[in-house]
Amino acid sequence: MKELLHRLRSNIDVKGPEDCWNWLGGKKSGYGRISVNGYAENVTRVIYRLVYGSLLVDEVVMHSCDNPSCCNPKHLKAGSRRENAEQRDLRGRREPPIGTKNGRALVDEEFVRKVRLEYLEGFQGGITYRKLANRYQVKLALIANIVNRRTWKHIQ
Ligand SMILES: [Zn+2]
Numbered sequence: 001m002k003e004l005l006h007r008l009r010s011n012i013d014v015k016g017p018e019d020c021w022n023w024l025g026g027k028k029s030g031y032g033r034i035s036v037n038g039y040a041e042n043v044t045r046v047i048y049r050l051v052y053g054s055l056l057v058d059e060v061v062m063h064s065c066d067n068p069s070c071c072n073p074k075h076l077k078a079g080s081r082r083e084n085a086e087q088r089d090l091r092g093r094r095e096p097p098i099g100t101k102n103g104r105a106l107v108d109e110e111f112v113r114k115v116r117l118e119y120l121e122g123f124q125g126g127i128t129y130r131k132l133a134n135r136y137q138v139k140l141a142l143i144a145n146i147v148n149r150r151t152w153k154h155i156q
Contacts, residue, residue: 009123022070059080061076129143
């Protein structure tokens with residue numbers, strides 16, 4: 001099974017930074033769906049977590065562009081499903097904070113997400129592991145491991 005990032009990358013029609021990036025894979029009611037660890041999830045939810053970190057359990061991912069199939073992280077924003085008092089009680093509960101506390105951190109979570117996003121975004125522009133390694137002055141293997149999720153697997 002192809003790794004998540006590769007599956008995302010090959011199913012997103014990546015355009016310019018401000019354009020809509022349409023999902024080319026399977027959809028349900030217009031929204032892209034992708035299987036993550038055996039569970040079908042909304043693509044935008046997966047991308048939001050990948051790029052911006054966690055989502056609150058009561059948050060939904062919305063499109064500023066009103067295009068349900070758009071995957072451009074810049075067009076995604078999180079919003080609360082309901083704004084009542086009960087919902088506010090849930091505010092502290094985040095989806096599994098895909099954490100940093102493993103002691104072997106050469107790099108931090110932010111870096112991992114940044115590298116994966118840049119690889120995803122740069123795919124059609126011919127980005128390579130080598131270019132990213134040069135950009136960040138790190139070893140090629142480090143980039144390859146991050147992108148292929150051989151390390152930092154817990155960060156989606
Ligand atoms: Zn859009």
